[in-house]
Amino acid sequence: MLDTATLIEVIIIIVKAWLLTAIIFSLPMPLTWLERKVAGHIHVRLGPMRVGPHGILQPLADTLKLILKEDIVPDRADRFLFKLAPLIAMIPAFLVFVAIPFGENVTIPFVNREVSLYLSDLNVGILYVLAIGGLGIYGIIFGGWASNSKYALLGGLRSAAQMISYEIALSFACIGVVMMTDTLSLLEMVRAQAGGIHHWNVLYLPIGPVWFVIFIIAALAEMNRIPFDLPEDEGTLASGFHTEYSGMRFSYFMLAEYVAMVSVSVLTVIMFFGGWHPPLDGALFNFVPGIFWFMAKVVAFIYFFMWLRFTLPRYRYDQLMTIGWKILIPLSLVSVLITGLMKI
Amino acid sequence: MSNGSSRITDFIKKALFVDFIKGLAITLRYNVSRSITLRYPDQEKWVPYRRFRGQHTLNMDANGRELCVACELCAKACPTKCITVIPMEDDSGRGIADRVAKVWKVELTRCLFCGYCEDACPTRAVRLGRDYELACFDLSCATKNKEELLQPQSIPETINGGFVVKAKFVRSPEGIKVVPDLRMSKKRLL
The missing domain is CATH 3.30.70.3270 (Alpha-Beta Plaits)
Structure with a gap:
């Protein structure tokens, strides 16, 4: 039953899955470093400078510190949920990447074998990403609930309310992209944007920029970053849902947060910025491999999110709700209408 | 806020994220500007002016x-x-x-x-004088x-001062010292 071709196919998929997991697992390290450097330079400081050249080994030192720290479980905590919560927060963040394409098929030299740069091209990729991405909230709610601490619980509850409010706008933004590109598959979405910057969804005038703004705002709220990091508001909630966490369990939450940032950047690039397509359709631009364009765009967005973090103050809770329910949702409903009219 | 036109401009400003973009421009300018950190005592040291009142x-x-x-x-x-x-x-x-x-x-x-x-x-x-590292163990x-x-003090009277030079952090049994490189190959103003 199992012939060689199928076997090789399975092995390739396993290798790709391992590779992807390893890359994503190690991504938060350079990202924490980058975040601290960006923070430092925006504050006209230097950021980490002492561990390695320009502090490049700082994340390793931090990891070592987190591993060596005592793993505290609060006395009255729900032990099972408390230990489960970081994993529930982390795993969906990784699972999102199953459906994300990183480029067209490439041919490996020497072996002469075509390999796809994605784990699976789901024809409902965008739905899968939204569904799995929404699961991460359980980790935060469980963490807040199981800690038996009022700050953690309030952080978890805020997070839940925030997610519910912004999930709608986020889904609408995805609907907008689906309407613009006529497909639910992320791979097809990128293919629909081929041929230069004016074909990208963000410049699908007049409605593309609106969808992009809705998506970015909702995504910022979804990944709990400033200006929408109400669940871990230091000023009022100690540090929110992960107040009681320490050591490696805490670092799982951080890992989930950074992976979420990467996945949101990747999604933005795929949905609005033409994925791996170069900005101009010329021989020189096409010569550069698509994965390079893809990475460059993703890095630009990661920088954008960090830049935003050190620019904007945190929104008040009622403002957050107002933006979500009174502005983004009506705006996205109107945008659906306009997009529909444009498609006639 | 009272008249209609200012409300309209206000709305347009909000819709186009004018204030956000201004803020982002400011932080971007800071991001690319030179850091003001003085890397003392590791690598740099402040050489005071002659008028400085130290030891x-x-x-x-x-x-x-x-x-x-x-x-x-x-x-x-x-x-x-x-x-x-x-x-x-x-x-x-x-x-x-x-x-x-x-x-x-x-x-x-x-x-x-x-x-x-x-x-x-x-x-x-x-x-x-201009020696200001006066801390010690007892x-x-x-x-x-x-x-x-x-x-004689570590900074000769001939040097005018008022800049930052490269320095070396020396740890010895007698204590720690920050030795400035007074050839001033890489001096900068603070």
């Missing part, structure tokens, strides 16, 4: 004679009474006159670096006596 120093004239004539005016002028001067007679040519200080010591724990001793000194023997270094104060 005392006792000067000598060009022939290597002590300028101090032990007139005790500095001790009298000192508001915290931290300077002790005991004069003695010496005609061997150690000082510029036949009266030199047998003891000239200053207690840095009490000194407030006001510079009155400088002003009081008729021979310009005592000066507040009180033994808090009292500086004449022999130590006659030693």
Whole structure:
């Protein structure tokens, strides 16, 4: 039953899955470093400078510190949920990447074998990403609930309310992209944007920029970053849902947060910025491999999110709700209408 | 807010994220601007101006004679009474006159670096110098006596000061020191 071709196919998929997991697992390290450097330079400081050249080994030192720290479980905590919560927060963040394409098929030299740069091209990729991405909230709610601490619980509850409010706008933004590109598959979405910057969804005038703004705002709220990091508001909630966490369990939450940032950047690039397509359709631009364009765009967005973090103050809770329910949702409903009219 | 047109401009500003973009432009400008961090004590050190008032120093004239004539005016002028001067007679040519200080010591724990001793000194023997790393492990270094104060300070008088130079952090059993590289190959203003 199992012939060689199928076997090789399975092995390739396993290798790709391992590779992807390893890359994503190690991504938060350079990202924490980058975040601290960006923070430092925006504050006209230097950021980490002492561990390695320009502090490049700082994340390793931090990891070592987190591993060596005592793993505290609060006395009255729900032990099972408390230990489960970081994993529930982390795993969906990784699972999102199953459906994300990183480029067209490439041919490996020497072996002469075509390999796809994605784990699976789901024809409902965008739905899968939204569904799995929404699961991460359980980790935060469980963490807040199981800690038996009022700050953690309030952080978890805020997070839940925030997610519910912004999930709608986020889904609408995805609907907008689906309407613009006529497909639910992320791979097809990128293919629909081929041929230069004016074909990208963000410049699908007049409605593309609106969808992009809705998506970015909702995504910022979804990944709990400033200006929408109400669940871990230091000023009022100690540090929110992960107040009681320490050591490696805490670092799982951080890992989930950074992976979420990467996945949101990747999604933005795929949905609005033409994925791996170069900005101009010329021989020189096409010569550069698509994965390079893809990475460059993703890095630009990661920088954008960090830049935003050190620019904007945190929104008040009622403002957050107002933006979500009174502005983004009506705006996205109107945008659906306009997009529909444009498609006639 | 009262009239319609300002509300409309307000709405347009909000819809186009004008204030956000202004804020982002400011932070971006800071991001690419030069950092103001002084990497002291690892790699850089501030060289103070001549007017800086650090640890005392006792000067000598060009022939290597002590300028101090032990007139005790500095001790009298000192508001915290931290300077002790005991004069003695010496005609061997150690000082510029036949009266030199047998003891000239200053207690840095009490000194407030006001510079009155400088002003009081008729021979310009005592000066507040530019050494400012005065921390140590016990009180033994808090009292500086004449022999130590006659030693030249780490920054020669010829250097104007007022900039940051590369420095080296030296750790030795006697304590830690930050040695500035006064060739000033990489000096910058603070």
